[in-house]
Amino acid sequence: MASIETSHLRLAFGATHAVDGITMEVPSGAFFALLGPSGCGKTTLLRLIAGLERPDAGAIRIAGEQVAGPGRFIEPGARGLGMVFQSYALWPQMTVAGNVAFGLNRLPAAERARRVEEALSTVGLAHAAGRRPHELSGGQRQRVALARSLAARPALILLDEPLANLDAHLRQSMLAEFRRIHRASGTTFVFVTHDQNEAMAIASLVGVMDRGRMEQIAPPEVLFDRPATPMVARFVGNGRTLPVTALAAQGGRVKLRLGSRLLSLPGDAPPGPAWLCLRPRDLSLAAGTADLSARVIDQRFEGGEYVLACLPEGLDLPEPLELRSRAAVAPGTLVGLQLRGGWVLPREELAPETASAEPAFA
Incomplete structure (x- = not known):
């Protein structure tokens, strides 16, 4: 070896x-x-x-x-x-x-x-x-x-x-x-x-x-x-990153502001601008109070469930968030999203929104 x-x-x-x-x-x-x-x-x-x-x-x-x-x-x-x-x-x-x-x-x-x-x-x-x-x-x-x-x-x-x-x-x-x-x-x-x-x-x-x-x-x-960088967060597991403000970190969790809501999620980010990494498993359709409002723009059937592509209201995101649902939801529907998880990491200035530049070499 x-x-x-x-x-x-x-x-x-x-x-x-x-x-x-x-x-x-x-x-x-x-x-x-x-x-x-x-x-x-x-x-x-x-x-x-x-x-x-x-x-x-x-x-x-x-x-x-x-x-x-x-x-x-x-x-x-x-x-x-x-x-x-x-x-x-x-x-x-x-x-x-x-x-x-x-x-x-x-x-x-x-x-x-x-x-x-x-x-x-x-x-x-x-x-x-x-x-x-x-x-x-x-x-x-x-x-x-x-x-x-x-x-x-x-x-x-x-x-x-x-x-x-x-x-x-x-x-x-x-x-x-x-x-x-x-x-x-x-x-x-x-x-x-x-x-x-x-x-x-x-x-x-x-x-x-x-x-x-x-x-x-x-x-x-x-x-x-626990992705260490925005690129890993976006590349691995079909992740998406939302810009948030970290308020305080303690015991492996970060208090943050997302829009008008205050949340506590796992992560490692000092106070200041941060990224919230979300994958489909971290989101669900809200049964009550929602963390985000979003509009469904597309859906597909995959692995026995519907995968919904949703654009949050009031956030300028280059790609929609995805989540799984047992029920179909017609594109154009306004829905509430509830956060079930996620990972918070520091936001670097001008962090790229894409996983990689155009291929130039192997």
């Missing part, structure tokens, strides 16, 4: 800062997902860890050893890692066993055969050792690619959008397989995805990136419940 540390890591392509001063630590044995919108720099960060790119500044350590930094650069083949690509990268003329054995030629034949058998058993494909890649499903090919990495017994495996070419059903089954294989191998995994549902379902630790910077690293439930 291998830990990963980066210190003030930077890489620019022309005027574009693909990775902009990232300092982070991923503990040994973690299943770490790199998440963010297209163009945020997550694949570039993965390529820096792999040694496929050289940083302009900063340093990278794997298992405590510096592999990139001032005056030092270790080539990818000497970093003790495996990489699984979106395209599988299998040799079509070779059998499954031959693909897994590729790169193990320096081992004695008996040891090579033992590792191939062990890796294929780990990914549940021992029965397919003699098949060719074209005889396998997309999910099976992805498992062969993973077995090839496991056979080399790396301390670290990097996965670059490995499920992007699979349909929704196969993606779900492969997520379960990746979790199982990670538990069985104990290897540190770094998994790049733009799909937050994948990241939340599979990872023990998630790093959210935007515009080349790391916004927050935390377990999935912490990202969802």
Whole structure:
């Protein structure tokens, strides 16, 4: 197993800062997902860890050893890692066993055969050792690619959008397989995805990136419940942010003013301008006194319930709030909304209202 540390890591392509001063630590044995919108720099960060790119500044350590930094650069083949690509990268003329054995030629034949058998058993494909890649499903090919990495017994495996070419059903089954294989191998995994549902379902630790910077690293439930920045609040879980005024903070709760109402909600914001992060679960149609008045502008049926898109009265929001309702509500209806939760965080001046700029790099 291998830990990963980066210190003030930077890489620019022309005027574009693909990775902009990232300092982070991923503990040994973690299943770490790199998440963010297209163009945020997550694949570039993965390529820096792999040694496929050289940083302009900063340093990278794997298992405590510096592999990139001032005056030092270790080539990818000497970093003790495996990489699984979106395209599988299998040799079509070779059998499954031959693909897994590729790169193990320096081992004695008996040891090579033992590792191939062990890796294929780990990914549940021992029965397919003699098949060719074209005889396998997309999910099976992805498992062969993973077995090839496991056979080399790396301390670290990097996965670059490995499920992007699979349909929704196969993606779900492969997520379960990746979790199982990670538990069985104990290897540190770094998994790049733009799909937050994948990241939340599979990872023990998630790093959210935007515009080349790391916004927050935390377990999935912490990202969802306690976002550290407005970008994370908006990007994760279909969140929306409302401008509010924080009055006082004590014991993990913040007293705030929303319109004419005074509320107390979980959060971490000093007195002054703040953001209230709301997700669909934090709102309901008010049966009595409402915290907000809003007009329904759209509804859709999803997961056995109606999802209502509502614009609050008197607030200039770029996007409507969403909430779930068991009953349909016609667009144009004025409704009362009741807050059942939320998270308060400080409001920075000119905080962007969108999750990311237009994609400029990977």
